Structure formats: C-alpha cells, structure tokens
Amino acid sequence: MKALCWHGKKDIRYDTVPDPKIEEPRDAIIKMTSCAICGSDLHLFGGFMPGMESGDIIGHEFMGEVVEVGKDNKKLKVGDRVVVPFTICCGDCEQCRRGNWSVCERSNRNKDIADKLFGHTTAGMYGYTHLTGGYPGGQAEYVRVPFADVTPVKIPDGLTDEQVLFLGDIFPTGWQAAVQCDIQPDDTVAIWGAGPVGQFAIRSALLLGAKQVIAIDRVPERLSMAKAGGAIPINFDDESVLDRLQELTAGKGPEKCIDAVGMEAHATRSLDSMVDRAKQTVMLETDRPHVLREMIYVCRPAGTLSIPGVYGGLIDKVPFGALMNKGLTVRTGQTHVNRWTDDLLQRIADGQIDPSFVITHTVALEDGPGMYETFRDKKDGCIKVVLKP
C-alpha cells in the first residue's frame, strides 16, 4: 500500500510499504477514505519530537471503512464506517474505566521508554513516535487499529467525511479545552493560537456560553476564520496582547485562558521568544513557552489555564510564582476523545456545528509531502489539510 512516511526533519515521503495485518483478536483493518494533517504532525515534521525512526508511517486523524476484523472483535463488522480517535485505548485498565482515555495504562507497547521519560506511560498513539508505541499512522491507504472494539466511532449514514473526520482529534480537543475551563456566563475566554484546535476551542467556548471569546494569532486567515466563529481577534504583530486583553476585560484579565499553541510558539518581537528560540537552537531548552508565560501573567487571579497545546520536554523561565500566588488552576493533557464523541456526533447530526468549516485544502495522499510545508508556512491561506488516499 501507499503511505506518508517520516524520513527525518522536513523529509516526508509517499512510500510503498507492507499492508497491515490483523495481529491481535480485537484488531480491525480500516481502509482509509479521508485523513488529515494535524498541527501536532508539524512537530514531527520539524524534528521537535524525539523517538521517530526513518520509515515510520505518520498521521493520527483518519477515518474509513472496516475491511477486516479480528475474531474477538464484537463491536465492528466489515463495511462499518468509522472515525478512529488518535489515542489507542484498551478499555479495561483503571484509567480507561475512569474515562481518562489518553492515559491508558496498557496500549503503549513501548511503556518502558515512556515510564522513563514522563514517570508513567501515557496511551499509545498512531503515527506519533516510538515513545507512544511506534504504531503505524493513518496517512495511508490502510491502517491496523488495535483494541478496535473500544474507541472507533461508528458513523451513521447521511454525514459526510468532512463533517465527522475531526471527531478523531481536533474537534474533541478544542471542546475539551473549553469544557475544562468550566465556562460561566460572565467569562471571557482568551485563546492563544487560531489554528484548527483554536478554531474549535473558539466555537466550543461560544456554544458553552462564554460572554466574550478572544482569539490571539498573527495569521490574517486564521483571525478572519476566528472572527467568523464569534471571536474578537487580536493580531499580536500589530498590537500588545496584554494591553488589549486588559482593555477588553476592564483591567481584570480573562477568567479563562487556553493555550492552543504549545511548544512551537513563534518568535515575535518579544525578547523572551527570541531567547527561547536561541536556547532551543543550542539545545538548552526543548520547547518555547511564550504563550504559557503570557497566559500566567494576564489571567485573572483564581482563573483557569487550559492547555491542549502539545509540549514535549523542558521549558525555562516560566513565572511559577505568579501562577502560585494568583491561585490559577491548570488543566492540560492529551484529549480523552471518547468522553466527548457521542455528544459531539449528536451536535453535528443536529446541525449545531459543521466541522468542515475549517478545511481549506483537500488533496490526494500522494500530494501530502508538499502540503506539510504549505501547512507549516501557512501559505495559500492554509489552515487545515484533508488528504484523500
């Protein structure tokens, strides 16, 4: 079959690889109908995530048709149309039973490495380094889905791929980012990063009743889409984020702050960003935490920081004193996708939200390597890429 494979920093290729096979009785094989490039795939593309090996199949946002099931899989049957969440979950461990799907204790087959790096393992993931199991990803014609009787979401007839594809990651991720803010009717929610996750966080915060939603970015297309979704845009290249947030909140600061940027905050004219970039270059720091610093500083005391943005390692000069003294609540983690999928699927079916609004580019899988660069550089108005195998 054909698949997009990682061969090193900025080196993604459209390769011929062996077809996946059923390995365990609960597995299923999915024939892809649509997949997407996620912002967190760019961390792999940029070489920021350790644990990749040349030839790894990447991609963790995908959906398709079941073409084969293992003998013990009672949930799926051949012909089912499913969206597959990006986390691999056993469904049986203590964390899965509690609904903490993204920290499944059993699905990471390289648990020992994760234990050493993070103290405890987290869930396995598709196409996202050998630290999370080294599972082949979904930017391919076919994929093997382990524990396929647990997480795949069956899609009813009448909904298009474009409407439901993002149930596997970015829609629940934006939703969880807003949900864990416990939004109150008088809240201002400030969202750093108006990429795909930020866009869903904006609409989720609005649906959940925030009085005011503010989107911070510098890419005109993203800010245009954010405004369309009901957010007040702040272009951090044109105005001071701190001053503008103070102005919009009568000097009190936003009650809820969401970091939808993560480890690759782009260098701005602020000194801390430049120093972060320089330190990252000489390997004195792995991630660039400009957004975290800004959120901690500007958030209203006793407020909440919600962090769906991906961080990978070590950060420096984070004002923990301000965080502690202001009594901020920090909520973070990979998304517990299956907590939200039933509810969100219903909202899509009801027409409350149509996630296809975020798609700006649809191309064939073989054109995927070039689209990584387009997506990274935000060229041609690129916000979200869907690939068709």
Next chain:
Amino acid sequence: MTRTPFPTSGSDTTLRSAAKGLGAFSIALGVTELLAPRTVARMTGVHGRDALIRAYGLREIVNGIGLLASKDPRPWLWGRVAGDALDMSTLIAGSRGARSNGAGAAMWTAAAIGMLDVACALLPEGRTAAPVDYSDRVGLALPPEQMRGAASDFEVPDDMRPPAALRAYAVP
C-alpha cells in the same frame, strides 16, 4: 475562495524589525571598535591587537549597513553569525594569559549576542501572497451571537471543574 486586500503582517515584519535593531547595534559597535580599539581591548582582554579590532569594527559597520539597507536581510544576519564565531575565537585566544577580568564577561556577552543572531536568522519567511478571506467560515447553524450558549445544557464532568471555591467568583 475569495481574496480580499487583508492587511499583510507576520514574520516578515518581525524579521525586518530584528534586522533593523541588529543593524543599528552592528554599526554602533563597529564605530566604537574603529575609533577606540584600546578601550575595547581593555574591556575584552584582547591586548596588542588594535589593527585586528579596527578590522572587526569595519566588518561590523559593513554588516550593519547591509542589514539596514538590504531588501533581504537574511544573508546579512547569517553574516553576523559568522562574525560572532570569529569574535568568540578571538576572545578565547586573547583570554589565554589575559590580564583583564573582562575576558569572561566579554565571552558571555558574545555568546548571548550570537544566540540572538541565530534566533533572528532563523525567523520564518514572510508572507507574499494576498491573504484569503474566511469571514464566511462560521461553522455554526446560525450567526455566532445566536449560538452563544447553545450547548449550555452540557454538564461539565466533576473531575474537569476547577475547585468549588474558585468557581463561583466569575458568576455575578
């Protein structure tokens, strides 16, 4: 997709701002090295190399002008990075048997400036094309104002709520 004359901004602005600042710094440092090589020698611990310091000053001035005047400042930024490496090796050589305590401080300063130069040189490419207008990408059933709170029936799980003592303050 429709195209509208959105204001262009982004990394290109940042790159040019950085180049401008570093260009001015280069020229200031270059003039100092050219006119007062002995003062610079005293501060850095590189003694008896006045001609070399003046040459470095000239290099800084040329680089600074390049940064301020060039349409594409990136090659000049990398020029600064190469100059930083040269400065550092000269400081290391000069620090052997140095009589000044300034050598260490000078090396730290040069290293910091070097990191800043690398960071600026690595700033991403700026935008060239006209931005795309996505003002029609609402994604909701109705205009946003009419959708505010449409999902307020959703019950936040207990384990995702902030501590009770911190929750109530936001509600009037």
